[in-house]
Amino acid sequence: MTELPGLDLDALAAHLDTTRPELVTGPLSAKLIPGGRSNLTYRLTDGTHRWVLRRPPLGHVLATAHDMSREHRVISALAGTAVPVPHTELLCTDPEVIGAPFYLMEQVAGTPMRSRADTAGLRPEQAATVAERLIDVLATLHEVDPDSVGLGDFGRPEGFMARQVARWRKQLDASRSRELPGIDELHTALGAAVPTAQRATIVHGDYRLDNTLVTTDPLGISAVLDWEMSTLGDPLSDLGLFVVYWQGLGGADDPITNGVSATPGFPSTDALVARYAARTGIEVGNLGWYVAFAYFKLAVVLEGIHYRFTQGGTVGAGFERIGTLVAPLVAAGNAALSEVKED
Numbered sequence: 001m002t003e004l005p006g007l008d009l010d011a012l013a014a015h016l017d018t019t020r021p022e023l024v025t026g027p028l029s030a031k032l033i034p035g036g037r038s039n040l041t042y043r044l045t046d047g048t049h050r051w052v053l054r055r056p057p058l059g060h061v062l063a064t065a066h067d068m069s070r071e072h073r074v075i076s077a078l079a080g081t082a083v084p085v086p087h088t089e090l091l092c093t094d095p096e097v098i099g100a101p102f103y104l105m106e107q108v109a110g111t112p113m114r115s116r117a118d119t120a121g122l123r124p125e126q127a128a129t130v131a132e133r134l135i136d137v138l139a140t141l142h143e144v145d146p147d148s149v150g151l152g153d154f155g156r157p158e159g160f161m162a163r164q165v166a167r168w169r170k171q172l173d174a175s176r177s178r179e180l181p182g183i184d185e186l187h188t189a190l191g192a193a194v195p196t197a198q199r200a201t202i203v204h205g206d207y208r209l210d211n212t213l214v215t216t217d218p219l220g221i222s223a224v225l226d227w228e229m230s231t232l233g234d235p236l237s238d239l240g241l242f243v244v245y246w247q248g249l250g251g252a253d254d255p256i257t258n259g260v261s262a263t264p265g266f267p268s269t270d271a272l273v274a275r276y277a278a279r280t281g282i283e284v285g286n287l288g289w290y291v292a293f294a295y296f297k298l299a300v301v302l303e304g305i306h307y308r309f310t311q312g313g314t315v316g317a318g319f320e321r322i323g324t325l326v327a328p329l330v331a332a333g334n335a336a337l338s339e340v341k342e343d
Helices: 009-019 068-078 124-143 160-176 183-191 235-247 269-280 287-310 319-342
Strands: 031-032 040-045 048-057 089-092 102-106 201-203 212-215 218-225 231-233
Touching: 009 068, 009 089, 068 089, 068 102, 102 287, 124 201, 124 212, 124 218, 124 235, 124 269, 160 183, 160 231, 160 235, 183 287, 183 319, 201 235, 235 269, 235 287, 287 319
Parallel strands: none
Antiparallel strands: 031 040, 040 048, 048 102, 089 102, 201 231, 212 218
């Protein structure tokens, strides 16, 4: 077996032989899946079966930010709903096995579309359908009754956005290692104008195209991935972050969208927001605040990743550029909030 950073295959095989002896039928091999900015994800196979293993990042880890039990629980709970999620196989909370808690799930067919190269094969009408199904899946998630799937205690929706503003400030302080002009002003302004939630739903916490798998035959969304930030809360927090990922920072070479949103056939942000509002009945008139908060949250997330990179706690290529995105995100957040005040 070849050992990978963060994954000791011999130790994993021994654990599976003990806990799930019927699962593995041959020698294990694995490969790190590139593209993730946070938790580490590996493709795993025994030559016959294929799985995906998720574990927290190496090095600096913020409290509760990479909770494997939480991610495993929500995916397992949603398995019987119309939200497409992988089947979960195993949760291991013992950090002694591979050095951190982890869970194992089925490998679902589909492609994560992270760049224009990934969407280049979509005809305009296919691109339109993919985008519509993407926003429809988000609406479907927000229509799931948490109590009906055993997630009634998955979070505390009362005061959710106020706690989010405070939480992400704490996350920022835990990773702050340099001056970030404008970010404290953005945080203060957000905290002074927290909206009242219209309803409480399961929220994904990081919903975007490249956190899903897309199939072209048949055309659709085969799985929603990366549930590490899921909880119960205000559904517009998901929609606001979706908008940020869809529209990015502007420009032809936008590092947030990687140009994906410019794919011919993809609808505008306004069209997708209107589709979501029509489907859910949720008013979106104050969405601008949530968009501003999403810029703030994403800036904090990327600052945390930048910090882990400086400490040698990341695996993969491209992390050296993450830190340069924080200042533009802060500026976009302040601009979005200024537009809300003007309205």
